[in-house]
Amino acid sequence: MNKDVIFKNSVNFLKNAKGKVGIFFDMDCDGVCSGAITLAFLKKLKGVYFSLNTGNKDDYVFEAYGKEKVDFAIFLDYAFDELKFLKPFVGKCLVVDHHPPAIDFNKKGFVFWNPRLFDKKAYISTSHNIYDITKATGFEGFEWLMKLGAIGDHEIEGTKLEIEAVDTINAVKAMDNPELMINLCVFLSNASGTKDVIENPDYMEMKKKVSAEIEKQIAVFSQLPESKLSLFQVKSRVHITSILSTKLSDLYPKRAIILYSKSRDGYRVSGRAPNKNIDLGKVFKSAARGIGKGGGHPVAAGAKVSDIELFLKRVRKHLVKHEKA
Numbered sequence: 407m408n409k410d411v412i413f414k415n416s417v418n419f420l421k422n423a424k425g426k427v428g429i430f431f432d433m434d435c436d437g438v439c440s441g442a443i444t445l446a447f448l449k450k451l452k453g454v455y456f457s458l459n460t461g462n463k464d465d466y467v468f469e470a471y472g473k474e475k476v477d478f479a480i481f482l483d484y485a486f487d488e489l490k491f492l493k494p495f496v497g498k499c500l501v502v503d504h505h506p507p508a509i510d511f512n513k514k515g516f517v518f519w520n521p522r523l524f525d526k527k528a529y530i531s532t533s534h535n536i537y538d539i540t541k542a543t544g545f546e547g548f549e550w551l552m553k554l555g556a557i558g559d560h561e562i563e564g565t566k567l568e569i570e571a572v573d574t575i576n577a578v579k580a581m582d583n584p585e586l587m588i589n590l591c592v593f594l595s596n597a598s599g600t601k602d603v604i605e606n607p608d609y610m611e612m613k614k615k616v617s618a619e620i621e622k623q624i625a626v627f628s629q630l631p632e633s634k635l636s637l638f639q640v641k642s643r644v645h646i647t648s649i650l651s652t653k654l655s656d657l658y659p660k661r662a663i664i665l666y667s668k669s670r671d672g673y674r675v676s677g678r679a680p681n682k683n684i685d686l687g688k689v690f691k692s693a694a695r696g697i698g699k700g701g702g703h704p705v706a707a708g709a710k711v712s713d714i715e716l717f718l719k720r721v722r723k724h725l726v727k728h729e730k731a
Contacts (some may be wrong), residue, residue, distance in 0.1 A: 412519055413519065415517045420444075420539060420543060423454055423480075426477050427454055427456055429457065430482065431483060431591065435575045436532050436558050437482060437483040438575060438579075439551050439575070440482040440532045442548075442590075442595040446545075447545050457474060460584050472495070478498050479495040482502050483503060483504070485702070487701065496514070500519070503518075504521060504522065504528075504529065505520075505703065506522055506703070507520050510523060519539065529703070531556040533559070534556050537549065537552035550599050551597075554571055567600055573617070575590065576649045578609060578612055579648075582644075590609075619643075620650055634662060635725060637664050637666075638663070638664070639665075647666065651665045662684070671710075676707075676708050677721075678705060680705075685704040686702065686704060686705060687707045689707070690721070693709070694717060697711045699711075
């Protein structure tokens with residue numbers, strides 16, 4: 407199936423959606439912006455009502471998704487490397503993503519749009535992709551939100567105002583509360599522009615709290631000795647590991663940075679690599695085998711593991727091999 411056919415199938419899927427539509431978006435800036443654009447589009451259709459869902463890609467989360475009775479399902483910004491999460495939605499599901507695809511789900515009974523099916527080096531955020539799909543139907547007015555998602559996922563650079571809005575969205579993410587992210591998705595779908603985001607008093611308060619915590623962690627990290635690989639345990643009451651790793655990679659662009667924090671069921675890990683020749687997503691996926699799950703992009707990856715020492719040992723081994731190659 408060629409690129410034009412798959413894109414057309416994606417457009418037609420949205421245009422023909424009816425009944426109860428389940429929108430499932432990843433719990434980050436790109437994911438929630440993708441969800442909000444999709445929600446704004448679907449609200450224009452007659453005979454459609456919605457179910458919004460988000461959360462990390464965990465077995466128990468998607469098991470609950472699978473039990474939900476929906477007529478159509480839309481998954482946004484989730485990297486699926488196996489079929490089990492999607493099986494309950496076969497024949498009535500659109501998947502829009504931009505992570506390196508392990509499977510072409512178009513061959514499994516789904517409509518699957520991912521630019522990397524056609525160009526492995528393509529890096530186009532999910533927000534950008536769903537914006538293009540909705541725009542092809544004649545839908546307009548949410549380019550500003552597409553840009554926030556793209557900035558949040560480092561596809562494009564942003565203005566000072568846009569970066570402030572992205573930081574605000576990331577502050578809500580740091581609360582690690584799916585309900586808050588669902589409320590944010592609804593808010594964004596009704597907002598008229600970037601200023602609405604940064605001037606919301608509730609989100610401003612969250613941003614203030616998270617920003618202070620990030621500055622505190624950056625100060626501690628700065629005391630580490632200089633090294634090509636920096637390992638750092640984040641000890642915080644807010645979930646800033648992923649956000650902090652991005653901030654630190656901007657401050658220390660020549661370092662490989664791996665942050666980890668203790669969670670209820672193990673450890674969360676976030677990594678950034680300065681060298682695009684290192685596929686950190688593949689490294690994390692391999693290092694997490696048997697002790698959790700990992701993956702992501704070549705220069706930005708994440709993992710959830712039960713044994714942090716073993717995971718870090720495996721990562722070091724991979725990186726040392728790369729240095730010697």
